[in-house]
Amino acid sequence: MSSAEHAAHSPQEYVTHHLTGWTVGEGFWTFNVDTLLMSAALGILLVGTFAIAARRATTGVPGPLQNLVESVIEFIDGVVHETFHGDSRLIAPLAMTIFCLVLLWNTIDLIPVDLFPAVAGLFGVQYFRPVPSADMSATFGLSFTVFLLIIVYSIKGKGVGGYLEELLFHPFGKYLIPFNLVLNAVELLAKPLSLGLRLFGNLYAGELIFVLIALLPWWAQWGPGGAWAIFHLLVIPLQAFIFMTLTVVYLGMAHAKH
Amino acid sequence: MGINATLLGQMITFGLFVWFMMKFVWPPLTQAMQERQRKIAEGLAAAEQGNTQLERSRQEVEATLQAARQQAAEILAQANRRGTEMVEQAKLAAREEGERQIRSAEALIAQEISQAREALRREVADLATAGAGRILRREIDPAAHRDLVDALVGQI
Numbered sequence: 001m002s003s004a005e006h007a008a009h010s011p012q013e014y015v016t017h018h019l020t021g022w023t024v025g026e027g028f029w030t031f032n033v034d035t036l037l038m039s040a041a042l043g044i045l046l047v048g049t050f051a052i053a054a055r056r057a058t059t060g061v062p063g064p065l066q067n068l069v070e071s072v073i074e075f076i077d078g079v080v081h082e083t084f085h086g087d088s089r090l091i092a093p094l095a096m097t098i099f100c101l102v103l104l105w106n107t108i109d110l111i112p113v114d115l116f117p118a119v120a121g122l123f124g125v126q127y128f129r130p131v132p133s134a135d136m137s138a139t140f141g142l143s144f145t146v147f148l149l150i151i152v153y154s155i156k157g158k159g160v161g162g163y164l165e166e167l168l169f170h171p172f173g174k175y176l177i178p179f180n181l182v183l184n185a186v187e188l189l190a191k192p193l194s195l196g197l198r199l200f201g202n203l204y205a206g207e208l209i210f211v212l213i214a215l216l217p218w219w220a221q222w223g224p225g226g227a228w229a230i231f232h233l234l235v236i237p238l239q240a241f242i243f244m245t246l247t248v249v250y251l252g253m254a255h256a257k258h
Numbered sequence: 259m260g261i262n263a264t265l266l267g268q269m270i271t272f273g274l275f276v277w278f279m280m281k282f283v284w285p286p287l288t289q290a291m292q293e294r295q296r297k298i299a300e301g302l303a304a305a306e307q308g309n310t311q312l313e314r315s316r317q318e319v320e321a322t323l324q325a326a327r328q329q330a331a332e333i334l335a336q337a338n339r340r341g342t343e344m345v346e347q348a349k350l351a352a353r354e355e356g357e358r359q360i361r362s363a364e365a366l367i368a369q370e371i372s373q374a375r376e377a378l379r380r381e382v383a384d385l386a387t388a389g390a391g392r393i394l395r396r397e398i399d400p401a402a403h404r405d406l407v408d409a410l411v412g413q414i
Contacts, residue, residue: 030264060294074291077288097275132268141268
């Protein structure tokens with residue numbers, strides 16, 4: 001499949017084709033339809049599976065699905081209890097959604113790079129990038145939500161006055177208010193930026209390497225492709241775990257009183 | 259690619275997913291897990307209690323058995339004692355009865371002997387008198403010699 005395609009395109013065209021998304025709209029009001037479709041589909045798959053498990057939840061002997069979901073819940077609950085002290089009714093489900101969603105998004109990276117564009121091509125769609133976490137808009141969608149929650153939890157934990165005081169008078173006292181403000185703004189913004197960029201960077205690089213490997217002759221692909229896929233098996237859950245853990249840590253820091 | 263309105267769509271869908279998880283997935287499952295934990299704890303406690311109860315009943319059974327065994331042994335010993343006593347008594351009674359019978363038989367025999375002796379004596383006296391009468395038919399007057407004959411009879 002891929003060799004047939006390179007026959008038609010130059011390597012440069014091939015890579016560019018793979019890194020171009022299916023978009024609708026102009027300027028800022030552009031929607032990456034592929035990203036939105038994939039993330040929504042994976043999210044509905046995730047939420048649906050968990051909803052079935054929750055509906056069938058029994059206090060007796062759990063089935064395989066409930067076992068799986070319960071082990072995820074226990075894992076997340078452990079992380080949340082370690083790092084977030086307070087009411088975790090929102091934080092724990094948030095962390096679970098982030099972990100599972102990012103894990104699913106990243107897993108799409110293991111599907112051969114030509115499969116989704118080819119299937120999309122059958123439906124007349126010219127460009128299709130299947131991995132949502134290789135799209136900056138998607139990763140920042142998560143991290144900006146986390147950012148908003150950081151502000152909400154800061155106000156919840158310290159009160160509006162307490163939070164403003166922290167922004168204005170820390171760390172250098174009340175005579176250096178502008179400096180403090182800049183410092184705190186940078187610190188605050190660094191959190192969602194680093195969260196979103198880390199995930200995006202890892203998965204974008206992963207996707208790019210897979211695309212480059214697909215440029216090799218078909219008989220040489222299994223070696224580097226297999227090695228990169230195995231390495232990626234490590235990256236996929238690791239990035240999901242890092243995103244989830246840092247979210248909980250940031251929210252815990254925001255919520256904690258000094 | 260960069261950042262575009264996809265971000266907003268992404269935030270909305272993500273928010274919806276988180277809301278759904280928070281509302282419909284997390285609470286029932288964690289509740290089920292806690293409930294199961296409680297059940298298991300209760301079950302373990304019940305098993306523990308059952309074990310101690312079993313141990314206690316076993317001890318009770320052991321004690322009861324011990325007592326029963328002891329009682330049985332006592333009853334047996336008593337019965338044995340009683341049995342030998344009864345045999346002894348029976349032996350004694352039999353011996354007494356035998357002796358009594360022997361004594362009465364001896365008395366009877368003695369009586370019969372004395373009767374026989376009496377009868378014999380009388381007969382001998384009669385015979386002696388008759389013999390003597392026959393020999394001394396003429397010389398001896400039975401009336402005159404009565405005291406003599408009587409003395410003779412008394413000697414026999």
